Amino acid sequence: MICSYCQSEQPPYAESCVFCNAPINAKRPTLKEFIHxxxxxxxxxxxxxxxxxxxxxxxxxxxxxxxxxxxxxxxxxxxxxxxxxxxxxxxxxxxxxxxxxxxxxxxxxxxxxxxxxxxxxxxxxxxxxxxxxxxxx
Known part of the structure; x- marks a missing residue:
C-alpha cells in the first residue's frame, strides 16, 4: 500500500504512514460531477x-x-x-x-x-x- 500524502510504500495492514503518520485509509476530497x-x-x-x-x-x-x-x-x-x-x-x-x-x-x-x-x-x-x-x- 502507498501513502496518498508522501507516496511512500507502507507495510501491509498499517493504519498510518510510517514516514508522515498520515492515516492510510482516510477519505480525501474528490471533485463531484454535479452540485445542487x-x-x-x-x-x-x-x-x-x-x-x-x-x-x-x-x-x-x-x-x-x-x-x-x-x-x-x-x-x-x-x-x-x-x-x-x-x-x-x-x-x-x-x-x-x-x-x-x-x-x-x-x-x-x-x-x-x-x-x-x-x-x-x-x-x-x-x-x-x-x-x-x-x-x-
Whole structure:
C-alpha cells in the first residue's frame, strides 16, 4: 500500500504512514460531477469531504438562494396595507432566510479552515483559476 500524502510504500495492514503518520485509509476530497442546492443540507461531516472547488460552487448556490429569499421576504414585509398576507407566509420566508444564512456560514467556516479566508464573491474568475490549478496538478 502507498501513502496518498508522501507516496511512500507502507507495510501491509498499517493504519498510518510510517514516514508522515498520515492515516492510510482516510477519505480525501474528490471533485463531484454535479452540485445542487440540496447538498447544502448535508451534515458537517459530509460537507468536510467535499472538494474545495465543490464547496465554492455550493457556497455560490446558497448565497444566490439566500439573496432570492431575502428579496421575497422584504417584498412580503413591504406589501401595501390593502394586500392580505398571512403570517405563515412571512414566517416561512424568514425561516428560509435564517436557514440559508446558517448553511452559508457553515460552508464559509469550512472554507476558512481550508483556505484561510472566505471569499467575498465566488465568481467565474475565481472558479476558472481554481479549476486550472486543479487540472495542472
Amino acid at each position: 442546492i440540496d447538498q447544502a443540507e448535508l451534515p458537517f461531516e459530509e460537507l468536510c469531504l467535499f472538494h474545495t472547488y465543490d464547496l465554492l460552487l455550493l457556497l455560490r448556490l446558497v448565497r444566490e438562494e439566500r439573496t432570492n429569499t431575502y428579496k421575497l421576504m422584504r417584498t412580503v414585509q413591504k406589501a401595501p396595507e390593502g394586500v392580505l398576507i398571512d403570517s405563515d407566509t412571512l414566517t416561512f420566508t424568514e425561516t428560509e432566510y435564517r436557514c440559508y444564512t446558517a448553511r452559508m456560514r457553515v460552508l464559509e467556516g469550512i472554507l476558512i479552515d481550508r483556505m484561510g479566508y472566505k471569499p467575498k464573491r465566488v465568481d467565474d474568475k475565481l472558479l476558472v483559476s481554481l479549476k486550472a490549478k486543479i487540472e495542472n496538478d
